[in-house]
Amino acid sequence: MKELILKIAVTEFDNLNELNSLEYELLNKAIKAAGNAYSPYSNFKVGSALLLHDNRVVTGNNQENAAFPAGICAEQVALSNWGANFSHLSIKLMVVVALKNEKLTDEVITPCGECRQVMAEVAMRNGDFPLILAGKNRILKFEKSVDLLPLSFMNK
């Protein structure tokens, strides 16, 4: 028997100015996507943007529903769009943000467990990708999205 210690590498940025231009541009696309979220029940708008290998950008935002389980997270909207239309292109970078009262949240928001599982399977299908979770006062960059869900479920 031995103890295993799982480590993840995370870069923490103090403010948005520390992002490179590519990251900052994608962040703004995620913010724009969040602005178009349909979230009348939570009033919490989440946006996600994927930068693909050919520099195309795919975005998503949360789509809530009166029948709550029918709602879908921003991350899954973007990743489903990728899966339906662009799965032949690898993902270079993913950004997730949220708006509160139409403004970027101060802190990062982190993907729910279901979204982490979806990201893990996308990473398995077509290669892993860095993930930026951004708030106004704090930004976290994970070099691999699977780091958010160690020992994820894989049916193989």
Ligand SMILES: [Zn+2]
């Ligand atoms: Zn989610």
